[in-house]
Amino acid sequence: MEKQGRETIPITPSLRLVPYYPAYETTLPWYQDAELCHQVDNQERVYDLSILKNMYEYLNAHGDLFYIEYEGTLCGDVCLQTSGEIAIVICKAYQNRHIGRAVVGKILELAREKGYPECFAEIYSFNAQSQAMFRSIGFVQKDAEMFVYPLR
Template identity: 35%
Template sequence: MTSIKWRTLATDLLKKRTQGNTESSFNRKPAKKVRLNEKVRLIPFDKMRKESLKWYQDPESMRNIVGIKTIYSKEQIQQMYEWQNQHGLLYYIEYNHGSHCQIIGDVWLAEDDYAIVIDQAFRNRRIGRMVTKYFIYKSKKMNRDFITVSEIFNWNKTSQKMFTNLGFYPFKENKDSWSYRRRLKKAQIEKKNSK
């Protein structure tokens, strides 16, 4: 199975993605909001929100997302979101300030990829870690063997540190990045030995 990462320019996604049906382990009932703590919750994707423009039109953030300083147009972001929503679980990350709530990022879990984007103003608050821990739990409940991050760029030391601290390990070298993975099930040999 070949897989071109979702980070490819959004206009190319529908033409280039060649993997088969990725909906096999996704329950297509309407997704519900997920409260992670008193400040953070996950909101199922419903439409493109204007906050997305801030992340996907910032060249510095995009360098960590796609590997080059670029920006996505509103149409490219919409196309990316629609594709991700059809091929996995897509949520916005909402932060509660007390007096109001704000969308501060998005997160996507597919059969062969996991991606998270947090607004620069909300980084280094352990929000990404909390959200990722939830999706590790969710992946285990879905009876997955692994959760995979298809691409973390070599210069993105913050993401590398977060994922390795959560038990992910680099398993495949790419041109300027590594793919990371976390095993969710113990190896069959370990299970047999424990019986």
């Protein structure tokens, strides 16, 4: 379910954050990519519909969950959890277009508006691409897999 008061958030003319709603036919294929699942969960198993629904229900209950829409197509999801953790996934076909960088920048603005003292991301040490993206935004690596961005 979409949370009350949540609106679409424009980032650029071609990129925006769309409040979560069930769109499993679109999103399930992202999470059936074994390499993407390994980067996100450090597991070899891919998601089935039940796992996907449980993940989205959890994230939606514990934060601000959005789809990432690029040029009218859903291409990923991002959640600003109430703990300050940022979780982001972009399907393979849309990676390496600086979409993640722009989205995380907008999520940091949202966190600042909400008064969060910091945001953080846990990124597996083998996921060099994601680690580099978070560093490029200004996140500081605190240990092998923890990246922190102070907002105050």
